[in-house]
Amino acid sequence: MIEPNDRAELSPIDRSAPSLDASDVRAFLMAHPDFVINDADLLNQIMPARDEGRNVVDMQQFVIARLQGKVRMLRDIQSDLIEASSLNSLAREQVHAAALSMLDAPNFDALMEYITLPDGLARTLGLASASICIEVTGEVSRAETIGMRLLENGGVDRMMGGSDPWRLTANVQGSPSLYGERASHVFSEALVRLDFSRVTPPGLLALGGIDPEQFHPEQAADLLEFLARIVERCVRLWLDLPPRA
Structure with missing residues (x-):
């Protein structure tokens, strides 16, 4: 049974509320333009019929257009996500295949040939060119015979434009000092630092893209870092180098 006080509490009108x-x-x-559109029940109550007279503003077409616009936007977002997922999956598969090929190299020369020759790492990743660069010291004369490219002292920092671990750049003209005769085919690039050991000079993994947007600054670099760490470990293993500092 509802008492009188309870009836007062259930009253739909609050006499104390400001009018x-x-x-x-x-x-x-005006401050909340989506309030009516996002409330289906309220919208159903206030939606004017299409035959209520010429002076009635027909909101139905407006609301339908808004909803259609939102559907198109969601479809575009879904399409972009699917495309990005497919590209990331493809890149992941390529990097994993490259890592396995480097780990399977029977000797150091074979490893370097896979990394630096056009039908090796570059082909696996769909690139124009790939190379390993190392700063010049008295200990690296053999590097030129196995495909390593030599940089002057401090060349890694100069190429990287600072101390960042990687650098991704779109719309570039490839540098001959990094890519040799394949430089003219490079239009974007990924540069990743290489730290082989505490007794070797700094190095650089240079990946030259065929497409101007194949590498760009907004791109994630986790797969590239993984690839660089595999390169470091393989080189360290074959040359029997001590660990990094």
């Missing part, structure tokens, strides 16, 4: 006029309602709706 609202049309200007208050209008101000609220």
